[in-house]
Amino acid sequence: MSVRLSRRPLSVPAAYRELGQGPAGGIAIFLGRVRPDRVGARIVRALDYEADEGIALAAMHRIERGARARWGADEIVLHHRIGRLRVGEISVIAGAAAAHRADAFRSARWIIERLKSDVPIWKQNVLSGDPR
Amino acid sequence: MSGGAYLPLRAPFMVRSVHVLLFASAREAVGRPRLERAVPPGGVPLRELLEGLGREYPALRALLGSCREALNGRYVHGRSVRVRPGDELAIHPPFSGG
Numbered sequence: 001m002s003v004r005l006s007r008r009p010l011s012v013p014a015a016y017r018e019l020g021q022g023p024a025g026g027i028a029i030f031l032g033r034v035r036p037d038r039v040g041a042r043i044v045r046a047l048d049y050e051a052d053e054g055i056a057l058a059a060m061h062r063i064e065r066g067a068r069a070r071w072g073a074d075e076i077v078l079h080h081r082i083g084r085l086r087v088g089e090i091s092v093i094a095g096a097a098a099a100h101r102a103d104a105f106r107s108a109r110w111i112i113e114r115l116k117s118d119v120p121i122w123k124q125n126v127l128s129g130d131p132r
Numbered sequence: 133m134s135g136g137a138y139l140p141l142r143a144p145f146m147v148r149s150v151h152v153l154l155f156a157s158a159r160e161a162v163g164r165p166r167l168e169r170a171v172p173p174g175g176v177p178l179r180e181l182l183e184g185l186g187r188e189y190p191a192l193r194a195l196l197g198s199c200r201e202a203l204n205g206r207y208v209h210g211r212s213v214r215v216r217p218g219d220e221l222a223i224h225p226p227f228s229g230g
Contacts, residue, residue: 032230049229052155052222055202056229080229092230112230120202120222121229122156 003060004079005051015077015093024074024097026104030112032092034085039127046126049082049091051119056080059119063111073098073107080121091123148173148217150181154192157225158199161191175216178208200224 002018012031019027037044060078067073077095085091094115096107115121126132152167159165162185169181178201186193201208202222203215215221 050156051229052153052202052224054205055207055222055224058205116227116230118227119229120155120224120227122225123228124156 002075002077002079003057003064005053005056005060006079006081007083008081010079010081010090010093012090012093015079015095018077019075019095019097022074022097024104025099026101027095027097028101028104028108029077029093029095030108031090032094032112034087034089034091036087037125039125042127042129044087044125045128045130046084046086047091047123048084048126049080049121049123051080051082051121053082056119056121060115063114063118066114067096067107067111071096071098071103071107071110073103076107076111078111078115080115080119082121084126150215150217151220152185153220153222155222155224156228158192158195158223161195162189171215171217173217175214175219177211178203178213178215178221179211181215181221182211195225196223198226 034047064076064078067076073096075097077093079093081091094108094112096104098104098107149168149170152169154162154165182196186196204220
């Protein structure tokens, strides 16, 4: 089990190590990254992420338990970064290990969708030309 | 200990407030991450507290319809729940993590 909010860069190798510690035959890992979206004449150069950390962690633990109960996932990784992230940096890792690929894919998909709908995390654009 | 060495704390001198935590667009609407709001000892309905904040901060009032509130770490259902002195109320705009 691995649920985390972190102010430091997220590590894909660390997530893989946690997912790979059991005998699961399938591991699916989704990575969310900061996109250089265009906003009018300007471009997103970073995102500022914040969370209500206590409530967010409790919600992430519920998602982790839900993925095990619903999809039979053996291991779950749900790591979200907070603070300022530049374009290209990883904001979220949602991974699942299960006996077979179908349940690994379903679990990873389910936990990232639940994170978006259930966890109090917010992002704000930092645009080209912004002073901060 | 001899009697009368200490004066008891009396209610009128105690701080009786709700701690309001504001996040994301709600924080920007108010201009700060935290507010203290005095409430009577028996508390007030959440609706009344939010209406007061909305009158004080019109930019926040425009957002409140889309916000969720958590009281002492748990989301509330409906706004008739009473908010009492010492409670912590978090105001959450729609989430955008991921």
